[in-house]
Amino acid sequence: MKRTLHGVTLAVALFAGGVSLAQSATPPST
Numbered sequence: 001m002k003r004t005l006h007g008v009t010l011a012v013a014l015f016a017g018g019v020s021l022a023q024s025a026t027p028p029s030t
Helices: 002-025
Strands: none
Touching: none
């Protein structure tokens, strides 16, 4: 259970990091 929770947390952290990185790298179209 704790292992799964840790995996999910890690995945969310990586996903959020990638999204923020992509948004900062990509200029706003609006």
